[in-house]
Amino acid sequence: xxxxxxxxxxxxxxxxxxxxxxxxxxxxxxxxxxxxxxxxxxxxxxxxxxxxxxxxxxxxxxxxxxxxxxxxxxxxxxxxxxxxxxxxxxxxxxxxxxxxxxxxxxxxxxxxxxxxxxxxxxxxxxxxxxxxxxxxxxxxxxxxxxxxxxxxxxxxxxxxxxxxxxxxxxxxxxxxxxxxxxxxxxxxxxxxxxxxxxxxxxxxxxxxxxxxxxxxxxxxxxxxxxxxxxxxxxxxxxxx
Amino acid sequence: xxxxxxxxxxxxxxxxxxxxxxxxxxxxxxxxxxxxxxxxxxxxxxxxxxxxxxxxxxxxxxxxxxxxxxxxxxxxxxxxxxxxxxxxxxxxxxxxxxxxxxxxxxxxxxxxxxxxxxxxxxxxxxxxxxxxxxxxxxxxxxxxxxxxxxxxxxxxxxxxxxxxxxxxxxxxxxxxxxxxxxxxxxxxxxxxxxxxxxxxxxxxxxxxxxxxxxxxxxxxxxxxxxxxxxxxxxxxxxxxxxxxxxxxxxxxxxxxxxxxxxxxxxxxxxxxxxxxxxxxxxxxxxxxxxxxxxxxxxxxxxxxxxxxxxxxxxxxxxxxxxxxxxxxxxxxxxxxxxxxxxxxxxxxxxxxxxxxxxxxxxxxxxxxxxxxxxxxxxxxxxxxxxxxxxxxxxxxxxxxxxxxxxxxxxxxxxxxxxxxxxxxxxxxxxxxxxxxxxxxxxxxxxxxxxxxxxxxxxxxxxxxxxxxxxx
Numbered sequence: 001x002x003x004x005x006x007x008x009x010x011x012x013x014x015x016x017x018x019x020x021x022x023x024x025x026x027x028x029x030x031x032x033x034x035x036x037x038x039x040x041x042x043x044x045x046x047x048x049x050x051x052x053x054x055x056x057x058x059x060x061x062x063x064x065x066x067x068x069x070x071x072x073x074x075x076x077x078x079x080x081x082x083x084x085x086x087x088x089x090x091x092x093x094x095x096x097x098x099x100x101x102x103x104x105x106x107x108x109x110x111x112x113x114x115x116x117x118x119x120x121x122x123x124x125x126x127x128x129x130x131x132x133x134x135x136x137x138x139x140x141x142x143x144x145x146x147x148x149x150x151x152x153x154x155x156x157x158x159x160x161x162x163x164x165x166x167x168x169x170x171x172x173x174x175x176x177x178x179x180x181x182x183x184x185x186x187x188x189x190x191x192x193x194x195x196x197x198x199x200x201x202x203x204x205x206x207x208x209x210x211x212x213x214x215x216x217x218x219x220x221x222x223x224x225x226x227x228x229x230x231x232x233x234x235x236x237x238x239x240x
Numbered sequence: 241x242x243x244x245x246x247x248x249x250x251x252x253x254x255x256x257x258x259x260x261x262x263x264x265x266x267x268x269x270x271x272x273x274x275x276x277x278x279x280x281x282x283x284x285x286x287x288x289x290x291x292x293x294x295x296x297x298x299x300x301x302x303x304x305x306x307x308x309x310x311x312x313x314x315x316x317x318x319x320x321x322x323x324x325x326x327x328x329x330x331x332x333x334x335x336x337x338x339x340x341x342x343x344x345x346x347x348x349x350x351x352x353x354x355x356x357x358x359x360x361x362x363x364x365x366x367x368x369x370x371x372x373x374x375x376x377x378x379x380x381x382x383x384x385x386x387x388x389x390x391x392x393x394x395x396x397x398x399x400x401x402x403x404x405x406x407x408x409x410x411x412x413x414x415x416x417x418x419x420x421x422x423x424x425x426x427x428x429x430x431x432x433x434x435x436x437x438x439x440x441x442x443x444x445x446x447x448x449x450x451x452x453x454x455x456x457x458x459x460x461x462x463x464x465x466x467x468x469x470x471x472x473x474x475x476x477x478x479x480x481x482x483x484x485x486x487x488x489x490x491x492x493x494x495x496x497x498x499x500x501x502x503x504x505x506x507x508x509x510x511x512x513x514x515x516x517x518x519x520x521x522x523x524x525x526x527x528x529x530x531x532x533x534x535x536x537x538x539x540x541x542x543x544x545x546x547x548x549x550x551x552x553x554x555x556x557x558x559x560x561x562x563x564x565x566x567x568x569x570x571x572x573x574x575x576x577x578x579x580x581x582x583x584x585x586x587x588x589x590x591x592x593x594x595x596x597x598x599x600x601x602x603x604x605x606x607x608x609x610x611x612x613x614x615x616x617x618x619x620x621x622x623x624x625x626x627x628x629x630x631x632x633x634x635x636x637x638x639x640x641x642x643x644x645x646x647x648x649x650x651x652x653x654x655x656x657x658x659x660x661x662x663x664x665x666x667x668x669x670x671x672x673x674x675x676x677x678x679x680x681x682x683x684x685x686x687x688x689x690x691x692x693x694x695x696x697x698x699x700x701x702x703x704x705x706x707x708x709x710x711x
Contacts (some may be wrong), residue, residue: 114435143299146246150353150365153253154372160260161376163392201479235559 007047014040027073035066052132245297245304248288248312249663251351254661255281256345259551265340271336272327277340279323282348287315294708300420303358306708310558311355311485312562314565318477319348321569321680325469328674329576333468333584334685340350343380347373351482357490360409360419363486367405367450370479371398372420375599377474378467395631397449397459405446411439412494424494437501443490444505450483452532453509453539454516464532470582472528473572477565484542484561491546492709499549506547509695511642513540527575527588530653531568537650538564544643545627548634554706555699556626562698563619564692570684570698571608574601576683577673588657593666601673602661604685609658613651619691626699 004033016038024030045054072078130138140148192202243250259277263270289312294305325342329619330336350369356362375398379391415436416427428436449456464472491502517537524530540566545556578585593604611618624647631640 144301146298146301147361147365149253150362150369152368153346153349154365157343157369157372157376160343160346161372162341164337164343164378165382166374216356 003047007044010040010043010047028162031066031069031073034069035062038062038066050132052136183198242295242297243297245292247292247300248285248348250287252281252345252352252527253287255422256342256349259345260342263342269336270338271330271340274338275323275341277321278621281345282320284315285656286313289313297633298407300422301362303360304356304358307705308356310705311481312352314481314562315348315355315478315677318481318565319344319474319568322470322474322477324676324680325473325576329468329470331450332579332582333381335468340380341358343373343377348390348478354482355485357489357702360384360413364406364409367486368402370631374479377471378463380417380471381468386466390463394459394463401446401449401456401535404442405699408439408442408446410697411435413440415439419692421494423664427678428498430497432498432501439500440495441505441562445488447483447487448509449573451480451487451539452536453543454513454536456518457536459528461532462537465526465528469528469572469576473569476531476568476572478525480539481561481565482540484557488546488557488709492554496710503547503549506543507639510540510543510547511637513543514642515648518646521653525588526586528586530588537646541624541627541643544631544639547639548630548636549682550630551706552632552633553630554709555702556630558702558705559626559699560623563623564683566687567608567620569606570681570688573677573681573684574605577601577677580668582671588660590663590667591657591661595662596666597669601681606658606683607685607688609654613654614647617692619688622691622695
C-alpha cells in the first residue's frame with residue numbers, strides 16, 4: 001500500500017518534471033527539472049529493487065552529466081531562441097519516435113513475445129540473498145578483473161589523447177616555483193633606495209624590464225631551477 | 241584463477257605505464273628513448289607469448305592458443321616495424337613527442353586482447369582500446385589540417401562502426417543468452433532466428449569497417465593520405481592483422497556451425513573489396529591513396545580464405561597476412577624515404593627516374609610492387625596461391641576466378657609504379673635516406689624475395705593455428 005503510494009508520487013513528479021524540461025522557457029530551469037527527473041527515476045529504481053542503478057543514476061547523471069549541462073548552458077553563448085525555431089520541422093520525427101515507444105509499451109502490456117524460448121536463457125541469475133551491488137562486486141573484481149582493468153586503460157588513453165591533441169606548452173608562461181619562493185632571502189627582493197625629491201622611478205631603475213623576467217623553463221617542470229635573483233634590478237639600482 | 245595466461249599483455253601494459261612516466265618525468269625530449277623502450281617491450285612481449293602455455297583464463301574472457309600466438313606475433317612485428325619507421329619520420333615532421341610510442345603501445349595491447357578475446361566483452365574492450373589510440377595517432381600532427389581532418393573523420397566513422405558492432409553484439413546476446421563464445425555456440429541451434437542473423441551481419445559490418453573492407457572502406461583513402469605516414473604504416477599493418485584475426489575467431493568459434501548464415505556475406509564483402517580495390521586505384525596519383533586502395537583489395541583476397549570456412553582457407557588467410565604485413569611495411573619505409581629538400585613528396589610522379597638516381601631503393605620498391613601484384617617468386621604470390629587454392633578446394637570457383645581477374649587489373653597499377661621508376665625521364669634525386677629506413681626497406685624486401693626459402697615453418701605454424709581455431 002505504502003509502496004504503491006510512493007510509486008505514484010515518484011511517477012507523477014517524474015512525468016510532470018519531464019514535461020517541464022521541454023516546455024520551460026529558461027534553459028537553466030530545464031536542466032534543474034532534468035535533475036529532478038533523474039532523482040525521481042532513481043527513486044523508482046529503488047522501489048523496483050535495483051538499488052545499484054539508482055545509485056549510478058544519481059552519481060553519474062546528476063553528479064556529472066547534469067552539472068556538465070548546467071555548465072554548458074550557463075557558460076556557452078547558445079542562442080536558444082534560434083534552437084527553438086526547428087521545433088515545428090522536427091515535431092513529426094519526435095512524434096514518430098513517441099508512437100514507436102507507445103507501441104512497444106502496448107506490446108509489453110499485451111504480453112507479446114517475439115521469441116518465447118528466450119525466457120529459458122538466464123545464464124547467471126542472482127542468488128536470492130544477494131543485493132545487486134553485492135552481486136556485481138562479486139564478479140567485477142574476480143571474473144571480470146581483466147575487463148575492468150582494460151576499461152581503466154581505455155580511460156587512460158582518452159586522457160593521454162586529450163592532452164596530446166589540445167595541450168599547448170607556453171614557454172613564457174609564468175609558473176610558480178615553490179622551491180625558489182622558499183629559498184629566496186630578504187636581500188633578493190627588498191632594495192633600499194634613497195629617493196631624492198623629483199627623481200622618477202625610471203631614473204632610479206625601479207622597474208621590471210622584460211629582459212629580467214625569469215626565463216620560464218619550457219620542459220623543465222620537475223627539476224630545481226637556478227634562482228634568477230633580482231641581481232639585475234639591484235645592479236641597476238646601484239648604478240643609479 | 242589462471243591469471244598468468246595473460247602475462248604477456250599484463251607485462252606490456254605495465255611497460256606502457258612505465259614508458260609514459262619516463263616520458264612525463266624526463267626533462268629533454270624523450271621520443272627516441274620512449275620509442276626504443278617500446279620496441280624492447282614488444283620484443284619482450286613476443287618472447288613471453290612464445291613461452292606461454294595454451295589455455296583459457298579469466299572465466300573465458302581470455303584465450304591463449306596457437307592461433308592467438310601466431311597472430312599476436314604478427315601484430316607485434318607490424319608494430320615494431322611501424323615504430324622503427326616513426327623514428328625517422330616523426331623527427332622530420334616535428335611530431336617527435338613521447339606520447340607517440342606510448343599510444344602505439346597501448347593500441348598494440350588492444351590488438352593483442354582482441355586476438356585473444358574469448359568473450360564479447362573482451363572483444364569490444366580490446367577493439368576500443370586499439371581504435372581510440374589510433375584516432376588520436378591519426379590526428380597526431382595537430383598543426384596540419386589534413387591530419388586533424390583524418391583523425392576526426394576516422395573517429396566519427398569509427399564510432400559509428402563501434403555502434404553497429406555493439407548493436408550486433410546485443411542482438412546476439414539477446415538470442416543466445418551469453419557473452420562467452422563457448423556459451424553462445426552451445427546455445428545456438430543449427431537453424432538460427434532471423435534476429436540472430438541480423439546480429440551477425442551487424443557484427444561483421446563493424447569489424448569489416450576496422451578491416452577497411454568494401455563497402456565499409458569510405459574512410460580508408462582519406463585517412464591514409466591525411467594521417468602522418470608513420471601512422472599510416474601502422475594502420476596498414478598491425479590493426480588489419482588484429483581485425484582479421486578477430487573476424488576469423490568470431491565467425492569460427494561462436495558461429496562456426498552457422499556457416500550458411502554468414503558465408504554469403506563474406507563472399508559479397510570479398511568480391512566488392514577486390515573489385516573496388518582494383519578499379520578505384522587506377523586513377524590515383526598519390527602513392528598513399530594508392531596504398532589505401534591496394535589494402536582494400538588485399539583484404540578482399542584475404543577474406544576469400546575465410547569465405548571457405550575450412551582449415552585450409554584460414555591457413556591461407558594467415559599466410560596472406562604474413563606476406564601483407566612485410567610488404568606493406570617495406571613500401572611505407574620507401575614512401576617515408578621520398579623526400580626532396582627535406583619536404584615529403586607523395587605523388588607517384590615524384591618517383592620518376594628513381595631507377596637511375598637510387599637503384600637500390602627502386603629495386604626494393606619494385607620487389608614490393610611485384611609482390612603485391614602476386615608475381616612469383618615473391619611472397620605475395622604465395623599468399624594469393626594459398627587462398628585461391630582453398631577457394632578451389634572449397635568449390636568457390638567464382639571467388640577464385642574473380643580473384644585472379646582483379647589481380648590482373650591490380651597488376652596494371654602496380655607495374656605502372658615500376659614503369660615510372662625505370663622508364664620515365666629522370667627527375668631530381670631524393671634526399672639521402674636514413675639508416676633505419678634502409679634497414680626496414682631492405683629487410684622487408686629480402687623477406688619478400690626469399691619467402692619461399694623459409695616459408696615451411698610459417699606455413700606449418702599457420703596450419704597448426706588454423707586447426708587450433710576450428711578445434
